[in-house]
Amino acid sequence: MSDPVFAEVSQEALLKIFTIPEAPDSTLGKIEKHLSENLMGFLGEHIVAREKPLHEIEQSFCASQVPESPRYVSDHTEFLLNNLVAHSVHTSSPRFIGHMTSALPYFLMPLAKLMVGLNQNLVKIETSKAFTPLERNVLGMLHHLVYQRDDAFYQRWMHSAQHSLGAMCSGGTVANITALWVARNLLLKPDANFAGIANEGLAAGLAHYGYKRLTVMVSERGHYSLAKAADVLGIGRKNLVAIPTDEHNRIRIDKLREACEKVAADGGRVLAIIGVGGATETGHIDPLPELADYAEEIGAHFHVDAAWGGATLMSSTHRHLLAGVERADTVTIDAHKQMYVPMGAGMVLFRDPSMVRAIEHHAEYVIRHGSKDLGAHTMEGSRPGMAMLVYSALHVMGRRGYELLIDQSIDKAKHFAELIRQQPDFEVITDPKLCILTYRFVPARMRQAIQAATPEQIRRITPHLNALTRFIQKRQRETGNSFVSRTKLLPAHYHREPTVVFRVVLANPLTTTAMLEEILQEQRDIASQAMSLRAALFTEMRELGLIRD
């Protein structure tokens, strides 16, 4: 046995796991080699394609106590391979096009290992040293990507102790919460007679400034993390106002204006207007310049949630889609989405580097006043050196590398939409903006009838089509060859009837047109097996007089 032995409890055995590496011919050593040499091969070999029911998987994970005795690394690794890896999700498969996790570049794996080996803690310089300026540099580059200020600006602020161009976060949710936290604390700031909301609390802040409540305005396509943010920050989910969208899933400025006027008339105050910079479900982008104008007009904080879409700024071809983002006070971008970095790399950017004063905090043994410790300006405390992976991805791929990835993704999405349109039995529900689109299966013989249906007829047919879409999506996932996700939309051309759709995200550069064709064919095949769902649908259609026998 070449494993570092640790299945005994002794001082000597214990020290071994800290001092003796895994041997290359140990189980873990072999896994590592396989990962390094052929990640796709490793995943293809070890992940079981056909889905095991969750309740069966749970059987492997139901021991309720910390195991008493140590275990050999090799035995434990075998267990992980058979029970965890085997039933995990092949997120980097080019046929896994349902969510935003895609294949990652190879070089990030060894770098991630280096990150763990270094185990820096970014909360303070004493445990991160060069990682602190590196993180500030990454935030500076992303700030430039959005705001494009001149060199002098970055020379002045990038490494300034009392300022921050942004904050690294574990993900987009914390980034969005941070942005609204900053906005809230800036609005209810200290003055001669008030110590500020950070000190006095929200209720005192509202009372001092004479507002009944704060509201945050975002389109009905806003990400669910915003409701969480409204809850956490004490604003209340009810005060996150969902504004209707137009037929292109973009926020309606007229409705926004109406809603904001109503808030003011009721004694409330609009804290922030949020622009969606790539909707999670459809990829659509709000009219950011109009939102910026209106936010300025009513003195509201303007935040853009570009967690997904932000990377598009690296494409000269498509950058214009996000025009207006540079007028945002704060912007969220996730590097673990379209920047192809592993999970755990969110960012929020601050247009004004002194904004973070609103959330600054210190402690005696770390993040002292005047230090450059990043912890003074982040919601989180101890954090890993994920910024290194972002930095490396930016350097190895370069802006032009990202541009190629993004341009190709968008082209692929457009091509897929075209392909769907050519099918007699599928329909596009939302056209791709960025590389996300939605569609559904509709039996060929009712395609025409449904186009001509009345609102009442649509109301009666849709539940049947929804059931069919759900069935196809689940079955396809369980079969394990490919994966698309599903969501529910309110399409204007179907009279805003809640409509279940397939949702695809075409970010994986290894996805080919042939694979997309196969995915449609597989869905068609599954649909043909859904006898009873189809029967119910056709019965309904017949009863409505929309088709004949």
Add this chain to the structure above:
Amino acid sequence: MSDPVFAEVSQEALLKIFTIPEAPDSTLGKIEKHLSENLMGFLGEHIVAREKPLHEIEQSFCASQVPESPRYVSDHTEFLLNNLVAHSVHTSSPRFIGHMTSALPYFLMPLAKLMVGLNQNLVKIETSKAFTPLERNVLGMLHHLVYQRDDAFYQRWMHSAQHSLGAMCSGGTVANITALWVARNLLLKPDANFAGIANEGLAAGLAHYGYKRLTVMVSERGHYSLAKAADVLGIGRKNLVAIPTDEHNRIRIDKLREACEKVAADGGRVLAIIGVGGATETGHIDPLPELADYAEEIGAHFHVDAAWGGATLMSSTHRHLLAGVERADTVTIDAHKQMYVPMGAGMVLFRDPSMVRAIEHHAEYVIRHGSKDLGAHTMEGSRPGMAMLVYSALHVMGRRGYELLIDQSIDKAKHFAELIRQQPDFEVITDPKLCILTYRFVPARMRQAIQAATPEQIRRITPHLNALTRFIQKRQRETGNSFVSRTKLLPAHYHREPTVVFRVVLANPLTTTAMLEEILQEQRDIASQAMSLRAALFTEMRELGLIRD
């Protein structure tokens, strides 16, 4: 050049970084091998010992734009080695005893690489599958470690969709915020005439229940993240009430009672009482049973912040120090502290599995109602599979392995305190509870005098000693052989005069007694070089008549 070439922008070159692994003889391949075979050797060889001033390091990280063109992985890796790794912190060095980051077991490095290779997203089952039950299992085991409920309890709740025994978080700060978020939402919960704070917001909740404000009570040794939590949640930092501690740095129950009565008399409501389960600065543990009693008496939520100390529960020898923790409503434990897991593995545990209803949220395309998606019950959204590393550490080391680590750390700290006591020119400021202690250097010739000094004399001497302590700590850090941290305490026996102290955390199993002796000797040597600081100190002592020439 055996690197996968990507310093050109073409479709073909781009696909290479996604499909062709780093060659074993590439720069990154060699680094990885070195990391695998000899992490300490790698770090010792590449991290430059003597500190480079931060402003010089910043020169390497000041480019303000995303680089335009791609770069060879090997060139970029060389850059990282020379500019980032060289000037990072050797946190796993056995002489780095200033913070809570320690050496990690070897097997976690390849497992971390596996985690990145799998790139699961724990927000939902569709992108994590077996990782979801695994994470629930880890939370169950930690819940059992704290609450020790019977098997039936865990059978019933561990994998229940609408329940959670805890939540994985990026770190202790998010864990503490989550705990207080749950507490806040439970207190201001929905009733017949109120939709609840989550919906209506904090101000409406206070108004409905007739409270002027909420307060959170914690000893003056509470972690700084709690002030952040009070700010984020809208409670206000002022309403985080710092309760004085006794001579052992434990919260004074009489003062707590007084403070809570004052809150009630002012029309406020005590939301939560927080017990410190291992103070960050001193390792001390509050009298948890008394806190539990009192929290129960006044109907406040009882949270224990055991981010550092929680792992002590795995030691039969020392578990009793945390007696009473099982009465807490919520408990924070960080696996990246005394559980020897890489950065990014915080946890909050819920005594009652249905508590999370207070913060539950759903969305159409993920975390749907009735799903087991973890995202419904966490503050964060997309998250990596860190739970696997915790799970593996628990299994490979076992409870008894951890017990050995913890017992040895505490023994080592006691031994170090003894060693300090034997020196003529050092004094212990806080005795070790757990493996943390604080001390300082005091020139031998004034040791006796300072013991007998009056409060006024202490007030005049202390700033000089503080300056000396600061000088020694900084110089030692800059020299790069070893690192202790420093903080400021209010020692009872020095009349609560703000006193700067060295702080050590003896968690690294590779730290030896000989190293601790060397660290003291190095501090003594540095002190002897601090001529002007010593001169000023002695002048003051002479003027006060405490020493003679």
